[in-house]
Amino acid sequence: MLTVASLNERWGLFSLLVFIASIVVLACWFITNLSGEQEYRHMIRVSVRCSLPLLILAFTASALNRLWPCEASAWLLRNRKYLGLAFSAVMLWQILFIVLLISTGASLFPPGPAAMFIVSDLIGYTLLLSMTVTSFEMFRNRMSPVAWKRLHRTGIYYIWVIYLYSFPIGIYFSRDNHMEVAGYGFLFFITLAAGILRLLAWGKDSKITFNKWADNIVKATD
Numbered sequence: 001m002l003t004v005a006s007l008n009e010r011w012g013l014f015s016l017l018v019f020i021a022s023i024v025v026l027a028c029w030f031i032t033n034l035s036g037e038q039e040y041r042h043m044i045r046v047s048v049r050c051s052l053p054l055l056i057l058a059f060t061a062s063a064l065n066r067l068w069p070c071e072a073s074a075w076l077l078r079n080r081k082y083l084g085l086a087f088s089a090v091m092l093w094q095i096l097f098i099v100l101l102i103s104t105g106a107s108l109f110p111p112g113p114a115a116m117f118i119v120s121d122l123i124g125y126t127l128l129l130s131m132t133v134t135s136f137e138m139f140r141n142r143m144s145p146v147a148w149k150r151l152h153r154t155g156i157y158y159i160w161v162i163y164l165y166s167f168p169i170g171i172y173f174s175r176d177n178h179m180e181v182a183g184y185g186f187l188f189f190i191t192l193a194a195g196i197l198r199l200l201a202w203g204k205d206s207k208i209t210f211n212k213w214a215d216n217i218v219k220a221t222d
Protein backbone atom coordinates (compact mmCIF):
# COMPACT_ATOMS: atom_id res chain seq x y z
CA MET A 1 0.00 0.00 0.00
CA LEU A 2 1.15 3.53 -0.78
CA THR A 3 1.85 5.38 2.49
CA VAL A 4 3.71 8.63 3.17
CA ALA A 5 6.56 6.61 4.68
CA SER A 6 6.87 4.47 1.53
CA LEU A 7 7.27 7.45 -0.80
CA ASN A 8 11.07 7.33 -0.69
CA GLU A 9 11.51 3.80 -2.07
CA ARG A 10 10.50 1.70 -5.08
CA TRP A 11 6.89 2.16 -6.32
CA GLY A 12 6.21 4.88 -3.74
CA LEU A 13 9.15 6.84 -5.13
CA PHE A 14 8.02 6.10 -8.72
CA SER A 15 4.52 7.46 -7.98
CA LEU A 16 5.87 10.55 -6.23
CA LEU A 17 8.27 11.43 -9.07
CA VAL A 18 5.70 10.86 -11.83
CA PHE A 19 3.18 12.88 -9.84
CA ILE A 20 5.56 15.86 -9.36
CA ALA A 21 6.71 15.85 -13.01
CA SER A 22 3.11 15.56 -14.24
CA ILE A 23 1.99 18.47 -12.04
CA VAL A 24 4.77 20.60 -13.59
CA VAL A 25 3.73 19.53 -17.14
CA LEU A 26 0.05 20.17 -16.39
CA ALA A 27 0.80 23.58 -14.86
CA CYS A 28 2.80 24.57 -17.97
CA TRP A 29 0.00 23.18 -20.16
CA PHE A 30 -2.48 25.36 -18.27
CA ILE A 31 -0.27 28.48 -18.52
CA THR A 32 0.59 27.86 -22.20
CA ASN A 33 -3.05 27.94 -23.25
CA LEU A 34 -2.52 25.22 -25.89
CA SER A 35 -3.84 26.29 -29.22
CA GLY A 36 -1.37 25.69 -32.04
CA GLU A 37 1.93 24.45 -33.39
CA GLN A 38 4.28 26.66 -31.34
CA GLU A 39 2.50 25.84 -28.07
CA TYR A 40 2.66 22.08 -28.79
CA ARG A 41 6.38 22.42 -29.58
CA HIS A 42 6.84 24.26 -26.29
CA MET A 43 5.02 21.49 -24.40
CA ILE A 44 7.19 18.81 -26.09
CA ARG A 45 10.23 20.69 -24.80
CA VAL A 46 8.71 21.02 -21.31
CA SER A 47 7.94 17.29 -21.12
CA VAL A 48 11.41 16.11 -22.21
CA ARG A 49 12.99 18.59 -19.80
CA CYS A 50 10.85 17.26 -16.92
CA SER A 51 12.05 13.73 -17.71
CA LEU A 52 15.72 14.73 -17.90
CA PRO A 53 16.49 14.75 -14.11
CA LEU A 54 15.09 11.20 -13.87
CA LEU A 55 17.28 10.00 -16.73
CA ILE A 56 20.35 11.70 -15.24
CA LEU A 57 19.77 10.06 -11.84
CA ALA A 58 19.23 6.60 -13.35
CA PHE A 59 22.20 7.07 -15.70
CA THR A 60 24.64 8.14 -12.96
CA ALA A 61 23.40 6.02 -10.00
CA SER A 62 25.99 3.29 -10.38
CA ALA A 63 28.85 5.71 -11.17
CA LEU A 64 28.04 7.88 -8.14
CA ASN A 65 27.99 4.82 -5.90
CA ARG A 66 31.36 3.66 -7.22
CA LEU A 67 32.95 7.10 -6.91
CA TRP A 68 31.36 8.06 -3.57
CA PRO A 69 29.99 5.01 -1.73
CA CYS A 70 27.58 6.38 0.90
CA GLU A 71 23.97 6.02 2.05
CA ALA A 72 22.65 8.53 -0.55
CA SER A 73 24.39 6.91 -3.53
CA ALA A 74 23.38 3.43 -2.29
CA TRP A 75 19.76 4.66 -2.12
CA LEU A 76 20.02 5.94 -5.70
CA LEU A 77 21.42 2.63 -6.91
CA ARG A 78 18.74 0.66 -5.03
CA ASN A 79 16.01 2.74 -6.68
CA ARG A 80 17.59 3.02 -10.14
CA LYS A 81 14.94 0.79 -11.72
CA TYR A 82 12.12 3.01 -10.39
CA LEU A 83 13.90 6.19 -11.55
CA GLY A 84 14.14 4.65 -15.03
CA LEU A 85 10.49 3.60 -15.00
CA ALA A 86 9.47 7.10 -13.84
CA PHE A 87 11.48 8.51 -16.77
CA SER A 88 9.54 6.26 -19.20
CA ALA A 89 6.21 7.27 -17.65
CA VAL A 90 6.96 11.01 -17.84
CA MET A 91 8.04 10.59 -21.49
CA LEU A 92 4.43 9.59 -22.23
CA TRP A 93 3.63 13.31 -22.02
CA GLN A 94 5.98 13.90 -24.95
CA ILE A 95 4.08 11.32 -27.02
CA LEU A 96 0.80 13.11 -26.28
CA PHE A 97 2.19 16.49 -27.43
CA ILE A 98 3.83 14.92 -30.51
CA VAL A 99 0.42 13.49 -31.48
CA LEU A 100 -1.20 16.92 -30.94
CA LEU A 101 1.56 18.57 -33.02
CA ILE A 102 1.07 16.04 -35.85
CA SER A 103 -2.68 16.75 -35.71
CA THR A 104 -1.97 20.38 -36.73
CA GLY A 105 -0.36 19.14 -39.97
CA ALA A 106 2.97 20.79 -39.04
CA SER A 107 6.22 19.01 -39.89
CA LEU A 108 7.92 17.71 -36.76
CA PHE A 109 11.46 18.87 -37.57
CA PRO A 110 13.13 21.33 -40.00
CA PRO A 111 12.86 19.90 -43.58
CA GLY A 112 16.57 19.05 -44.17
CA PRO A 113 17.48 16.68 -41.33
CA ALA A 114 13.85 15.71 -40.46
CA ALA A 115 14.10 12.05 -41.58
CA MET A 116 17.35 11.55 -39.65
CA PHE A 117 15.85 12.97 -36.42
CA ILE A 118 12.63 10.96 -36.77
CA VAL A 119 14.51 7.67 -37.33
CA SER A 120 16.93 8.41 -34.50
CA ASP A 121 14.09 9.38 -32.10
CA LEU A 122 11.99 6.35 -33.04
CA ILE A 123 14.96 4.08 -32.29
CA GLY A 124 15.10 5.88 -28.93
CA TYR A 125 11.47 5.06 -28.19
CA THR A 126 11.92 1.44 -29.33
CA LEU A 127 14.82 1.06 -26.91
CA LEU A 128 12.89 2.85 -24.15
CA LEU A 129 9.90 0.54 -24.60
CA SER A 130 12.11 -2.57 -24.61
CA MET A 131 13.91 -1.39 -21.46
CA THR A 132 10.62 -0.60 -19.73
CA VAL A 133 9.07 -3.98 -20.51
CA THR A 134 12.19 -5.93 -19.53
CA SER A 135 12.39 -4.08 -16.21
CA PHE A 136 9.64 -6.43 -15.01
CA GLU A 137 10.76 -9.85 -13.75
CA MET A 138 8.26 -11.68 -15.97
CA PHE A 139 10.01 -10.42 -19.13
CA ARG A 140 13.47 -10.07 -17.65
CA ASN A 141 13.54 -13.80 -16.91
CA ARG A 142 13.07 -14.55 -20.61
CA MET A 143 16.42 -12.94 -21.45
CA SER A 144 19.94 -14.00 -20.57
CA PRO A 145 21.57 -11.66 -18.01
CA VAL A 146 24.17 -10.68 -20.65
CA ALA A 147 21.50 -9.74 -23.25
CA TRP A 148 19.54 -7.83 -20.58
CA LYS A 149 22.60 -5.86 -19.53
CA ARG A 150 23.51 -5.13 -23.16
CA LEU A 151 19.98 -3.85 -23.93
CA HIS A 152 19.83 -1.60 -20.89
CA ARG A 153 23.34 -0.25 -21.30
CA THR A 154 22.86 0.48 -25.03
CA GLY A 155 19.41 1.98 -24.41
CA ILE A 156 20.42 4.36 -21.67
CA TYR A 157 23.50 5.55 -23.58
CA TYR A 158 21.42 6.02 -26.73
CA ILE A 159 18.78 8.12 -24.96
CA TRP A 160 21.49 10.13 -23.20
CA VAL A 161 23.05 10.84 -26.64
CA ILE A 162 19.67 12.10 -27.98
CA TYR A 163 19.62 14.66 -25.15
CA LEU A 164 23.28 15.48 -25.66
CA TYR A 165 22.87 16.41 -29.33
CA SER A 166 19.40 18.02 -28.98
CA PHE A 167 20.58 20.83 -26.71
CA PRO A 168 23.33 22.22 -29.03
CA ILE A 169 20.72 22.08 -31.84
CA GLY A 170 18.41 24.11 -29.56
CA ILE A 171 21.25 26.63 -29.00
CA TYR A 172 21.67 26.95 -32.77
CA PHE A 173 17.97 27.58 -33.44
CA SER A 174 17.51 30.03 -30.56
CA ARG A 175 20.86 31.81 -30.98
CA ASP A 176 19.19 35.26 -31.01
CA ASN A 177 17.54 34.72 -27.62
CA HIS A 178 20.19 34.91 -24.87
CA MET A 179 17.93 33.49 -22.14
CA GLU A 180 17.08 30.44 -24.25
CA VAL A 181 20.74 29.93 -25.15
CA ALA A 182 21.70 30.07 -21.45
CA GLY A 183 18.97 27.53 -20.62
CA TYR A 184 20.12 25.16 -23.35
CA GLY A 185 23.73 25.65 -22.27
CA PHE A 186 22.84 24.67 -18.70
CA LEU A 187 20.91 21.55 -19.84
CA PHE A 188 23.79 20.55 -22.11
CA PHE A 189 26.28 21.00 -19.24
CA ILE A 190 24.20 18.79 -16.88
CA THR A 191 23.84 16.10 -19.56
CA LEU A 192 27.54 16.18 -20.41
CA ALA A 193 28.52 16.12 -16.71
CA ALA A 194 26.52 12.89 -16.28
CA GLY A 195 28.61 11.27 -19.04
CA ILE A 196 31.83 12.54 -17.44
CA LEU A 197 30.81 10.98 -14.10
CA ARG A 198 30.38 7.62 -15.81
CA LEU A 199 33.75 8.02 -17.47
CA LEU A 200 35.40 8.79 -14.10
CA ALA A 201 33.79 5.73 -12.50
CA TRP A 202 34.95 3.59 -15.41
CA GLY A 203 38.47 5.05 -15.02
CA LYS A 204 38.43 4.20 -11.29
CA ASP A 205 37.32 0.61 -12.00
CA SER A 206 39.94 0.18 -14.72
CA LYS A 207 42.64 1.49 -12.37
CA ILE A 208 41.58 -0.98 -9.65
CA THR A 209 41.53 -3.84 -12.19
CA PHE A 210 44.91 -2.77 -13.55
CA ASN A 211 46.41 -2.53 -10.03
CA LYS A 212 45.05 -6.00 -9.16
CA TRP A 213 46.46 -7.40 -12.38
CA ALA A 214 49.84 -5.75 -11.72
CA ASP A 215 49.87 -7.08 -8.10
CA ASN A 216 49.19 -10.60 -9.38
CA ILE A 217 52.07 -10.34 -11.86
CA VAL A 218 54.41 -9.10 -9.09
CA LYS A 219 53.27 -11.95 -6.75
CA ALA A 220 53.70 -14.54 -9.53
CA THR A 221 57.25 -13.36 -10.29
CA ASP A 222 58.33 -13.10 -6.58
Ligand code: HEM
Binding pocket: 041, 044, 045, 046, 048, 049, 098, 101, 108, 109, 118, 121, 122, 124, 125, 128, 159, 162, 163, 166, 167, 170
Ligand atom coordinates in the same frame (compact mmCIF):
# COMPACT_ATOMS: atom_id res chain seq x y z
C1 HEM B 1 13.55 8.35 -26.30
C2 HEM B 1 13.14 9.08 -27.30
C3 HEM B 1 13.25 10.58 -27.38
C4 HEM B 1 14.02 11.46 -26.65
C5 HEM B 1 14.99 11.15 -25.52
C6 HEM B 1 13.73 12.79 -27.13
C7 HEM B 1 14.32 13.94 -26.65
C8 HEM B 1 14.07 15.19 -27.13
C9 HEM B 1 14.77 16.39 -26.72
C10 HEM B 1 15.91 16.42 -25.70
C11 HEM B 1 14.23 17.43 -27.39
C12 HEM B 1 14.68 18.90 -27.31
C13 HEM B 1 14.01 19.58 -26.16
C14 HEM B 1 14.40 21.02 -26.06
O1 HEM B 1 14.57 21.67 -27.10
O2 HEM B 1 14.52 21.47 -24.93
C15 HEM B 1 13.14 16.91 -28.20
C16 HEM B 1 12.32 17.68 -28.99
C17 HEM B 1 11.43 17.16 -29.88
N1 HEM B 1 11.18 15.83 -30.12
FE1 HEM B 1 11.93 14.28 -29.13
N2 HEM B 1 12.79 12.69 -28.12
C18 HEM B 1 12.48 11.37 -28.32
C19 HEM B 1 11.60 10.86 -29.23
C20 HEM B 1 10.90 11.59 -30.17
C21 HEM B 1 10.06 11.05 -31.25
C22 HEM B 1 9.83 9.55 -31.49
C23 HEM B 1 9.57 12.10 -31.94
C24 HEM B 1 8.65 12.08 -33.13
C25 HEM B 1 8.77 11.26 -34.13
C26 HEM B 1 10.08 13.31 -31.31
C27 HEM B 1 9.75 14.60 -31.69
C28 HEM B 1 10.24 15.74 -31.12
C29 HEM B 1 9.84 17.08 -31.53
C30 HEM B 1 8.82 17.43 -32.60
C31 HEM B 1 10.57 17.98 -30.74
C32 HEM B 1 10.46 19.49 -30.68
C33 HEM B 1 11.28 20.16 -31.74
C34 HEM B 1 11.08 21.67 -31.60
O3 HEM B 1 11.61 22.26 -30.65
O4 HEM B 1 10.40 22.20 -32.44
N3 HEM B 1 10.87 12.96 -30.26
N4 HEM B 1 13.07 15.54 -28.03
